[in-house]
Amino acid sequence: xxxxxxxxxxxxxxxxxxKNVTIEALAAEVESQVIAWRRHFHEFPExxxxxxxxxxxxxxxxxxxxxxxETGVAHTGVVGLLDTGRPGPVIGLRADxxxxxxxxxxxxxxxxKQKEEFLGExxxxxxxxxxxxHIAMMLGAAxxxxxxxxxxxxxxxxxxQPAEEGAPPGEEGGAELMIKEGMLDKYGxxxxxxxHISSGLDVGKIRYKLGGIMAAVNSMKITVKGKQTHGSRxxxxxxxxxxxxxxxxxxxxxxxRQMELTKEACVITIGKIKGGFRSNxxxxxxxxxxxxxxxxxxxxxxxxxxxxxxxxxxxxxxGAEVEIEIDKGYPITFNNHTxxxxxxxxxxxxxxxxxxxxxxxxxxxxxxxxxxxxVPGLYFFVxxxxxxxxxxxxxxxxxxxxxxDESGMLTGVKTMAYLTLDYMSQH
Numbered sequence: 001x002x003x004x005x006x007x008x009x010x011x012x013x014x015x016x017x018x019k020n021v022t023i024e025a026l027a028a029e030v031e032s033q034v035i036a037w038r039r040h041f042h043e044f045p046e047x048x049x050x051x052x053x054x055x056x057x058x059x060x061x062x063x064x065x066x067x068x069x070e071t072g073v074a075h076t077g078v079v080g081l082l083d084t085g086r087p088g089p090v091i092g093l094r095a096d097x098x099x100x101x102x103x104x105x106x107x108x109x110x111x112x113k114q115k116e117e118f119l120g121e122x123x124x125x126x127x128x129x130x131x132x133x134h135i136a137m138m139l140g141a142a143x144x145x146x147x148x149x150x151x152x153x154x155x156x157x158x159x160x161q162p163a164e165e166g167a168p169p170g171e172e173g174g175a176e177l178m179i180k181e182g183m184l185d186k187y188g189x190x191x192x193x194x195x196h197i198s199s200g201l202d203v204g205k206i207r208y209k210l211g212g213i214m215a216a217v218n219s220m221k222i223t224v225k226g227k228q229t230h231g232s233r234x235x236x237x238x239x240x241x242x243x244x245x246x247x248x249x250x251x252x253x254x255x256x257r258q259m260e261l262t263k264e265a266c267v268i269t270i271g272k273i274k275g276g277f278r279s280n281x282x283x284x285x286x287x288x289x290x291x292x293x294x295x296x297x298x299x300x301x302x303x304x305x306x307x308x309x310x311x312x313x314x315x316x317x318x319g320a321e322v323e324i325e326i327d328k329g330y331p332i333t334f335n336n337h338t339x340x341x342x343x344x345x346x347x348x349x350x351x352x353x354x355x356x357x358x359x360x361x362x363x364x365x366x367x368x369x370x371x372x373x374x375v376p377g378l379y380f381f382v383x384x385x386x387x388x389x390x391x392x393x394x395x396x397x398x399x400x401x402x403x404x405d406e407s408g409m410l411t412g413v414k415t416m417a418y419l420t421l422d423y424m425s426q427h
Contacts, residue, residue: 088154
């Protein structure tokens with residue numbers, strides 16, 4: 001009996017090793033195609049809810065792989081279904097597909113020269129956050145898994161999501177709209193995995209965190225209404241510019257003096273202020289736009305209330321009026337504790353245990369968070385920084401010089417494949 005058990009254990013170990021080798025070999029084979037895909041999407045980016053040609057290309061590749069393909073999901077999203085025909089779990093893998101209104105400065109031959117209309121202006125468009133690599137890595141993982149379909153059980157749903165950067169004003173979009181349209185229920189997705197390339201993390205490495213990994217984000221609009229007067233006679237009016245300046249400083253003390261920062265980080269930023277026409281006129285109105293980032297639901301609620309109270313009382317003290325709008329935003333991107341712990345060995349296989357790093361939470365935000373509210377989710381970062389560049393010298397995301405070392409995408413392809421195979425094996 002002992003010999004039989006030993007033989008079974010050796011067979012299972014050998015079979016598992018064979019599967020691992022298969023993923024490694026297939027991922028290596030598809031790497032050059034992943035790079036080609038990435039360069040295509042990078043050269044021809046499209047803005048949120050306008051990813052028409054991007055969606056066509058994705059659908060074409062998925063169809064060539066023999067997957068069932070649905071287009072027009074949440075406007076321009078694409079879903080590919082790999083059905084093994086055998087009972088098992090339904091796993092969702094997500095990649096975002098939209099670009100940003102940024103003029104590219106990177107010296108690569110496939111740099112974007114695209115221009116689109118954004119908020120009434122003609123702007124340059126760039127994949128300045130790496131969504132082009134997310135698409136390419138997902139397509140690479142899809143190709144790997146279709147080639148090893150006989151080793152899988154259940155279903156894999158490849159979700160190519162538009163508008164992660166936010167739908168245009170007056171439109172719905174992104175993960176929230178996909179959920180609203182019933183995508184999760186339609187395919188019966190039980191668990192979701194997502195990844196993000198990082199320009200500041202060495203290629204070959206992975207960063208993850210249990211629980212909240214990325215912040216909730218809320219946009220705010222503050223309108224300060226004063227009384228217009230000549231710039232030489234400020235006492236005859238109410239200066240909304242001065243009031244706005246006081247509000248900006250007052251908002252910063254909410255974070256620096258009122259919040260328990262040893263609990264979780266939080267950020268309040270005013271990114272735009274608009275008011276006035278010329279140097280000698282105190283205007284009637286000033287508009288400010290800002291962002292709020294929080295990693296704790298109770299702190300989020302508290303900060304919103306403190307913001308409202310702060311601007312209200314500053315306005316009242318100066319004889320001005322104020323209106324404030326805080327949008328629904330994105331929730332905290334939360335990694336399910338049980339799922340994350342269970343899938344750590346998959347991350348180790350993809351990158352090596354010494355290259356899988358526990359990170360501090362980031363005050364960036366992600367609408368993968370909506371998926372993770374509905375089903376257990378795991379979201380992580382994959383390195384895209386060249387090894388010869390220091391982390392502080394790497395261009396940040398959302399900037400014209402954002403750059404990714406394409407060799408880092410191989411880790412992303414392998415990670416998605418290992419997560420899928422291992423989750424299926426466990427269920």
